[in-house]
Amino acid sequence: MNDELTAKIRSILKDHARLTKPVDTLGDGADLYQAGMTSHSSVNVMLALEGAFDVEFPDQMLKRSVFESVSAMRAAIATLTGR
Amino acid sequence: MRSPAATMDPLATSDTSDLARDQGGRIGVGIDLVEVSQIAESLRLFPERFARRLFTPAEVEECARSGAGAPGRFAARFAAKEAAMKALGITEGVDWRELEVIRSDGGACALVLHGALARRAGPCTLALTISQAGDLATAVVLAERPAAIRAVASRASSASNAPCSSASAPSVSRLDQPHCESNPS
Numbered sequence: 001m002n003d004e005l006t007a008k009i010r011s012i013l014k015d016h017a018r019l020t021k022p023v024d025t026l027g028d029g030a031d032l033y034q035a036g037m038t039s040h041s042s043v044n045v046m047l048a049l050e051g052a053f054d055v056e057f058p059d060q061m062l063k064r065s066v067f068e069s070v071s072a073m074r075a076a077i078a079t080l081t082g083r
Numbered sequence: 084m085r086s087p088a089a090t091m092d093p094l095a096t097s098d099t100s101d102l103a104r105d106q107g108g109r110i111g112v113g114i115d116l117v118e119v120s121q122i123a124e125s126l127r128l129f130p131e132r133f134a135r136r137l138f139t140p141a142e143v144e145e146c147a148r149s150g151a152g153a154p155g156r157f158a159a160r161f162a163a164k165e166a167a168m169k170a171l172g173i174t175e176g177v178d179w180r181e182l183e184v185i186r187s188d189g190g191a192c193a194l195v196l197h198g199a200l201a202r203r204a205g206p207c208t209l210a211l212t213i214s215q216a217g218d219l220a221t222a223v224v225l226a227e228r229p230a231a232i233r234a235v236a237s238r239a240s241s242a243s244n245a246p247c248s249s250a251s252a253p254s255v256s257r258l259d260q261p262h263c264e265s266n267p268s
Contacts, residue, residue, distance in 0.1 A: 016128075039165055040121055047129045047136065059199075063175045 002074070008052055009073050016044040028070040042067050049073065055080040111226040113169025115162040119218045122161060123154035137161065137179040145186060158220035159213040160184045167194055167211070170226035171204050184211070194224065204228075 006028065013023045013032070020036035037045070045067060050056055055077065057066070066076045125133045134143045138160060146156035164182045168174045181200035186192045194209040206229055213222040 039115075040117060040125070040161065043133075043137070044125055044128065047125075047132055050132075051129070059178045060176050062177065 005074055005077060006070060009049070009070055009077070012045060012048045012052060013070070016048050017041050026070070028074070030070070031068055032070075033064070033068060037067075045073075049077065053077050053081055109228045109230070111170040111172055111228070113166035113171070113224045113226070114221065115165035115169070116219060116221045117158045117162045117165075119155045119158040119215065119220055122158040122220075126154060126157065137164070139180050139183045142184060155215050155220060159215055159222060162220050162222035163192075163194065163211055163213050163224065166222040166224040167209060167226070170209070170224040171207070173200065173203055184213075 010023050013019065017023065017032060017035075017037045018041040019026070019032065026032070026035055032042075046057055046062075057076070057080070061076055061080075066072055134146075134157065138146070138157065142160055146153045146160070149156050163184050164179050167182050168177055177200055178198070181197045183195045183197060184192055185195055192211055192213065194211045196204055196209075204226075208227045210225040210227075211222065213220065215221075
């Protein structure tokens with residue numbers, strides 16, 4: 001389940017994060033902001049995650065730390081979906 | 084995301100709240116630059132949801148009225164919200180819709196804070212200017228916060244300095260700019 005979740009997150013990052021390097025070259029803990037994710041592209045990532053997992057990020061989760069890495073997003077999605 | 088938006092912008096983490104001091108008050112400044120084409124892409128990829136999550140119904144209506152120019156209007160407002168969060172030094176856990184760009188019939192624009200963000204910001208005055216040229220939209224926001232003692236006095240008198248902390252009516256003093264959106268010729 002974790003692998004599936006991670007793959008889905010990485011696919012969304014590939015489509016929406018506008019990173020300066022291929023997401024496949026980044027580890028799960030890599031800082032995505034350092035890899036080129038902008039404030040606007042992070043919004044797109046958030047909306048794509050919401051659509052893919054049928055969740056809505058509450059205000060208290062709209063934090064840099066929630067979207068700064070694959071592993072952080074995985075934890076957030078797991079929390080929202082109860083997985 | 085607060086947003087993730089300003090929250091996720093490395094620039095947003097910089098402390099802009101003490102850049103200037105005037106008569107005991109603190110002035111923060113924030114700036115943001117957005118590609119209109121990228122906002123247009125977001126509107127295409129996330130129809131309805133992009134606008135609904137980031138903008139108030141009044142903002143959506145205002146932008147939609149400009150037809151083909153809507154992406155530019157959304158981009159300028161997105162930049163304004165990002166710039167305001169930077170100016171206020173509040174970038175975490177912010178609902179973008181609690182930052183609203185309003186526009187008068189004369190074209191002047193201003194920022195209004197609502198709800199939890201207004202309470203977090205406390206007494207302050209915001210000044211906004213936004214501009215668009217080609218594929219770029221930009222916004223600059225100045226946020227003036229009075230010193231604590233002035234804030235207390237202001238709340239006590241509840242007169243001149245409209246506190247940002249009021250959650251109901253528009254709660255930020257307005258410093259209208261002559262042009263809300265300009266397109267340099």
